[in-house]
Amino acid sequence: xxxxxxxxxxxxxxxxxxxxxxxxxxxxxxxxxxxxxxxxxxxxxxxxxxxxxxxxxxxxxxxxxxxxxxxxxxxxxxxxxxxxxxxxxxxxxxxxxxxxxxxxxxxxxxxxxxxxxxxxxxxxxxxxxxxxxxxxxxxxxxxxxxxxxxxxxxxxxxxxxxxxxxxxxxxxxxxxxxxxxxxxxxxxxxxxxxxxxxxxxxxxxxxxxxxxxxxxxxxxxxxxxxxxxxxxxxxxxxxxxxxxx
Amino acid sequence: xxxxxxxxxxxxxxxxxxxxxxxxxxxxxxxxxxxxxxxxxxxxxxxxxxxxxxxxxxxxxxxxxxxxxxxxxxxxxxxxxxxxxxxxxxxxxxxxxxxxxxxxxxxxxxxxxxxxxxxxxxxxxxxxxxxxxxxxxxxxxxxxxxxxxxxxxxxxxxxxxxxxxxxxxxxxxxxxxxxxxxxxxxxxxxxxxxxxxxxxxxxxxxxxxxxxxxxxxxxxxxxxxxxxxxxxxxxxxxxxxxxxxxxxxxxxxxxxxxxxxxxxxxxxxxxxxxxxxxxxxxxxxxxxxxxxxxxxxxxxxxxxxxxxxxxxxxxxxxxxxxxxxxxxxxxxxxxxxxxxxxxxxxxxxxxxxxxxxxxxxxxxxxxxxxxxxxxxxxxxxxxxxxxxxxxxxxxxxxxxxxxxxxxxxxxxxxxxxxxxxxxxxxxxxxxxxxxxxxxxxxxxxxxxxx
Ligand SMILES: Nc1ncnc2c1ncn2[C@@H]1O[C@H](COP(=O)(O)OP(=O)(O)OP(=O)(O)O)[C@@H](O)[C@H]1O
Ligand SMILES: [Mg+2]
Numbered sequence: 136x137x138x139x140x141x142x143x144x145x146x147x148x149x150x151x152x153x154x155x156x157x158x159x160x161x162x163x164x165x166x167x168x169x170x171x172x173x174x175x176x177x178x179x180x181x182x183x184x185x186x187x188x189x190x191x192x193x194x195x196x197x198x199x200x201x202x203x204x205x206x207x208x209x210x211x212x213x214x215x216x217x218x219x220x221x222x223x224x225x226x227x228x229x230x231x232x233x234x235x236x237x238x239x240x241x242x243x244x245x246x247x248x249x250x251x252x253x254x255x256x257x258x259x260x261x262x263x264x265x266x267x268x269x270x271x272x273x274x275x276x277x278x279x280x281x282x283x284x285x286x287x288x289x290x291x292x293x294x295x296x297x298x299x300x301x302x303x304x305x306x307x308x309x310x311x312x313x314x315x316x317x318x319x320x321x322x323x324x325x326x327x328x329x330x331x332x333x334x335x336x337x338x339x340x341x342x343x344x345x346x347x348x349x350x351x352x353x354x355x356x357x358x359x360x361x362x363x364x365x366x367x368x369x370x371x372x373x374x375x376x377x378x379x380x
Numbered sequence: 381x382x383x384x385x386x387x388x389x390x391x392x393x394x395x396x397x398x399x400x401x402x403x404x405x406x407x408x409x410x411x412x413x414x415x416x417x418x419x420x421x422x423x424x425x426x427x428x429x430x431x432x433x434x435x436x437x438x439x440x441x442x443x444x445x446x447x448x449x450x451x452x453x454x455x456x457x458x459x460x461x462x463x464x465x466x467x468x469x470x471x472x473x474x475x476x477x478x479x480x481x482x483x484x485x486x487x488x489x490x491x492x493x494x495x496x497x498x499x500x501x502x503x504x505x506x507x508x509x510x511x512x513x514x515x516x517x518x519x520x521x522x523x524x525x526x527x528x529x530x531x532x533x534x535x536x537x538x539x540x541x542x543x544x545x546x547x548x549x550x551x552x553x554x555x556x557x558x559x560x561x562x563x564x565x566x567x568x569x570x571x572x573x574x575x576x577x578x579x580x581x582x583x584x585x586x587x588x589x590x591x592x593x594x595x596x597x598x599x600x601x602x603x604x605x606x607x608x609x610x611x612x613x614x615x616x617x618x619x620x621x622x623x624x625x626x627x628x629x630x631x632x633x634x635x636x637x638x639x640x641x642x643x644x645x646x647x648x649x650x651x652x653x654x655x656x657x658x659x660x661x662x663x664x665x666x667x668x669x670x671x672x673x674x675x676x677x678x679x680x681x682x683x684x685x686x687x688x689x690x691x692x693x694x695x696x697x698x699x700x701x702x703x704x705x706x707x708x709x710x711x712x713x714x715x716x717x718x719x720x721x722x723x724x725x726x727x728x729x730x731x732x733x734x735x736x737x738x739x740x741x742x743x744x745x746x747x748x749x750x751x752x753x754x755x756x757x758x759x760x761x762x763x764x765x766x767x768x769x770x771x772x773x774x775x776x777x778x779x780x781x782x783x784x785x786x787x788x789x790x791x792x793x794x795x796x797x798x799x800x801x802x803x804x805x806x807x808x809x810x811x812x813x814x815x816x817x818x819x820x821x822x823x824x825x826x827x828x829x830x
Binding site: 192195196197198211213214216218219220221222223234236237281 | 496666667671672673674675676677742830
């Protein structure tokens with residue numbers, strides 16, 4: 136069964152209807168829709184190849200949908216791609232400065248300093264980004280996406296590759312933004328993370344939206360097979376298995 | 381081992397553009413080289429107009445000169461394109477259909493006849509050339525000088541043979557037929573000297589005529605001695621036929637300037653094309669393209685930035701190079717004001733071309749390789765002068781080279797460096813059209829970037 140999506144809130148910050156994207160004859164996304172209000176934190180979960188990145192890239196305006204519509208009533212959209220998008224030959228500080236300038240932030244140098252502090256990479260500021268470890272590159276990747284202070288923030292598997300401490304910092308920062316009204320939409324394979332930080336989950340598999348609603352409702356939709364309350368992760372796996380994914 | 385081999389073949393199949401280039405490239409290069417070797421300078425096309433009345437006998441010093449034979453020999457060495465009038469010849473030269481035209485005027489034979497006579501006039505052939513570019517101008521000059529040198533050698537041979545006969549008669553005596561007269565008995569200098577010596581022996585020792593006779597003997601001795609070497613001198617007369625050369629079109633810049641323009645254009649080409657193609661492909665390799673083009677900059681603006689980068693670097697590098705060359709060769713710095721627009725236009729042309737390549741190749745290495753592989757043969761083709769290859773083929777070459785920035789950039793730079801060069805305005809318009817066309821191609825190509 137597919138849970139019917141809740142009616143879009145009147146103050147929806149983002150409203151997507153019937154999004155479809157095809158690559159050749161493969162349908163990566165098949166009529167997915169959802170809405171989110173200001174301050175919502177929405178987790179997009181689903182197996183590999185489900186269409187999470189495709190969905191986020193449509194929302195970010197990187198790709199055009201083959202069908203469907205996206206309404207973004209206000210503000211711009213920040214995007215943290217799954218693969219680090221930065222210049223490996225530029226230093227950490229130069230990368231931050233470049234994107235801060237392109238984003239036309241008010242005080243470039245202060246923003247750079249804030250981001251260096253935020254990522255804990257102040258001591259690597261003059262190192263070329265390409266010489267950093269994968270996780271540290273991901274930190275800069277995230278920092279660049281956060282520069283513009285957008286109304287809607289899209290993060291594609293942001294915590295992948297981060298150590299627990301950095302993950303903690305990341306979520307602290309992101310929840311702080313949400314608390315100030317930013318709509319946060321992130322994809323993850325870390326089910327515990329979705330449960331812990333997201334108010335809502337959007338489950339997609341094989342390009343189809345299977346569930347959209349609060350975490351508690353998801354538990355109800357995927358009842359534990361056993362007697363004891365199953366953890367969210369096994370509930371998720373069972374939920375997909377029941378639907379043939 | 382074989383699995384690795386299979387893997388590599390599979391990878392090649394997945395990169396059709398590069399693989400096609402790898403196959404096509406050697407073929408193109410081989411054809412070009414083969415072409416340069418076989419069709420190159422050994423049989424230039426020359427329009428040939430013979431205005432000499434068909435049955436004029438050419439008689440040099442009593443010997444029949446084989447005009448038809450000389451003609452067919454000439455046409456074996458060059459590709460004679462027969463024309464019926466000077467007008468037609470001029471037209472063919474102007475259009476680049478032939479390398480030049482050789483015109484034998486009607487009075488050529490008459491004047492040739494006089495060479496063996498006592499009142500020689502210089503026979504003159506007319507040569508029309510199209511020196512639109514200096515390589516060709518050099519080629520035309522070489523060809524024509526070589527041809528005339530051979531013709532002149534043969535004629536001077538005939539003339540000196542005849543003159544030598546006269547000399548022999550003058551020296552040693554003999555029969556001399558003049559204007560169909562009866563044989564005229566000529567005594568000869570040597571015979572005169574011995575007769576004089578005989579006479580001297582018969583004179584009394586105190587004769588007052590003795591001294592006067594001695595002076596005549598000394599003279600005829602001296603004359604005989606000196607005239608006997610005149611034969612050799614005569615055979616060294618080498619240029620009986622004069623050339624009246626007329627440049628039909630193209631005021632040629634000096635070969636030096638042209639060489640500098642070629643060097644500068646090649647530098648401009650490689651620096652700009654490689655830089656722009658590579659840096660555009662890098663945007664995609666770094667995943668930055670998507671991040672930049674969603675909201676921060678438009679794709680068109682990003683392409684514009686790459687082209688601007690190319691133009692700025694092109695200007696700096698080319699000026700630096702010209703300044704460096706200026707230390708060794710003389711450059712007309714007074715034309716500096718024209719260098720700038722020429723370099724800017726050329727740089728923009730190459731940059732847009734590089735953007736299209738970077739967009740098509742999408743990876744830095746593939747882009748660099750593609751840039752090299754396309755640029756080199758185009759540059760090579762652009763340097764082939766008209767008239768050195770079959771006209772149909774030359775038309776094809778012209779169309780191909782006009783589609784790439786090298787040819788117009790070279791014309792712009794040559795025109796900027798030398799007042800004798802081609803029109804810089806036309807070249808800049810040509811480059812502007814290419815910038816728009818390649819810019820549009822690049823814009824289409826980057827749609828596939830994300
Ligand atoms: N550029 C592309 N060309 C062709 N197919 C693509 C392209 N990008 C994505 N796809 C296909 O679209 C489908 C969804 O891919 P997508 O990247 O959105 O999955 P995902 O949910 O993000 O997976 P993951 O969890 O592994 O990141 C997949 O089947 C993928 O093969
Ligand atoms: Mg993904």
